[in-house]
Amino acid sequence: MEKLLEILSGLHPDVDFSTTTDLVDDGILDSLDIVTLVTEIHAEFDVTIPAEEIVPENFNSADALMALIEKLDEE
Amino acid sequence: MRKNILTYLEDTAARLPDKLAFSTGKEGMTFSEVQKGAAAIGSFLAKRSFYGEPVVIFMDKHPRTVTSFFGVIYAGCFYVCLDEKMPEARMRAILDSVCPRIILCDKKNQKAAEALGIGEVFLYDDIAGGEIDRDELLTVRRRQCDTDAIYVVFTSGSTGMPKGVVACHRSVIDYTDALSDALGFSEETVFANQTPLYFDAPLKELMPTLKFGATTYFVPKMLFSFPVRLIEYLNEYRINTVCWVVSAFVQISSLGALDTMIPRYLTKVAFGSEVFPRAQYDLWRKALPEAEFYNLYGPTEATGMSCYWRADRALATDEPIPVGVPFDNTDVLLLTEENTRAEQGEVGEICLRGTCVTLGYYRNPEKTAEVFTQNPLNSAYPEVIYRTGDIGRYNEHGELVFVCRKDSQIKHMGHRIELGEIESAALKQTGVSRACCLYDADGKRIALFFVGEISEAEMQQELSLYLPRYMMPAVLRSLDAMPLTDNGKIDRRKLLEWAKAEA
Secondary structure (H helix, E strand, O other), rough: OOOHHHHHHOOOOOOOOOOOOOOOOOOOOOOOHHHHHHHHHHHHHOOOOOOOOHHHHHHOOOOOOOOOOOOHOOO | OOOOOOOHHHHHHOOOOOOEEEOOOOEEEHHHHHHHHHHHHHHHHHHOHHHHHEEEOOOOOOOOHHHHHHHHHHOHHHHHHEEOOOHHHHHHHHHHHHHOEEEOOOOOOHHHHHHOOOOOOHHHHHOOOOOHHHHHHHHHHEEEEEOOOOEEEEEOOOOOOOOOEEHHHHHHHHHHHHHHHOOOOOOOOEEEEEEEEOOOOOEEEEEEEEHOOEEEOOOOOHHHHOOHHHHHHEEEEOOOEEEEEEEHHHHHHHOOOHOOOOOOOOEEEEEEEOHHHHHHHHHHHHOOOOOEEEEEEHHHHOOOEEEEEEEEEOOOOOOHHHOEOOOOOOEEEEOOOOOOOOOOOOOOOEEEEOOOOOEEEEHHHHHHHHHHEEEOOOOOOOOOOOOEEEEEEEOOOOOEEEEEEEEEEEEEEOOEEHHHHHHHHHOOOOOOEEEEEEEEOOOOOEEEEEEEEOHHHHHHHHHHOOOOOOOOEEEEEOOOOOOOOOOOOOOOHHHHHHHHHHH
């Protein structure tokens, strides 16, 4: 989780990612951020997020994103 | 003769009053609703004698916003569109240039509009349902000429100072007819709009929608981050035509969405404003083998798009996608530095001639004189052409090909270098989806940014096989994604800042 928070903070240092739960709905993450996250997560966690998982629900909070990474890691 | 763009709206509202004209998906307006709303706004403004003045529209992307545009034109005024997401400095620069006496806003932007402290602020909801004064509108209509301004669109301006391009009825009608003929729009066309309403780009959807009684959906911006959801949206509303910037297509294909789902109603795919990386373009062609693909090219200063290429022949592996041929009633002059016609195969500046040429830059005679110039091939009478600053050449098929920006031809270590050539070399590498090359003139260094699966060291290695030493980038950076402008194009200014920061 720490690694993920580090990646997120790198994108928006001013946002508290451990508590925010509407990163997409609030317009904090834009399309550039999404692509960056997909790439960084691939590099850091060695999981590839398939297109069908690139949906707002999975990117709205650090928790949701972590859950996705763990799920993909198990598969 | 059609001399006022409002006649498109009026004809269609009479023919198809209850058909959906514009929609966000959740909320929509019919042609009759758009026409009545616009006529009411026009009456309100005309009664207060604002004829010929700028009216600022400060609203979110919505059918109401488009209705306001036409309302402003009903009053014989021209619109200038602002957006809450514009950077503060840009908004200020636009307002300083326009000095509007009136701002029209929606509820959401009312506070922000009032906080600007400029002009009188009116709420759309208070006006659009108001009385329609036919006499007043008729008086305006009798005064209007087809050379009257209908909007001012502010371009980014490479210097950072936005320039307002003024367009009139005549050039927009000319553009609408030529574009529609070339791409074959009809009443059955269902557009999905991607670009912000404060540019000229959305004219591609708005105007044919009025002309044919087609329908335009304004896609929520957020969906462009989530390709599969975006394709679901396109399928839900049976979108058959898209005219988007290249980056929007690349976002979908590079995340692998086309392997999962296909926008199955799409039959016309038009892209432009940037060079489409071949590998990504090929993914789209493969995913939609039956669809027609069009490359569009053109500057805001010539109303919108000026040239098109219909992808009806296979391209050689490393062949750039051509810009093609000019629209009907538009002429391309390819001029050398000596202001003579470029010979076959020779490069020259792409200059445009015809009704499409806009009126010039708003309150900026110096900048206007620099690029809206006398046709150097005509010494007999005044004839204005627009010099795009783009370098092109004709290929063996007689099609125009974009080579690079004039200012991307640089002089470096005594050599004349084409930055576009470095970009092409980078894009040839497997797995590289985007590349952008810039020149930091202060530091005298070439910088290359790319998005792809290969490392910076590998890129360095590969480039050295293609490029001479003096063309090798001094700054070479791999990015997860390209930074984009409001319009969705690669943000070259930001990249240049990054390049300078590495010095």
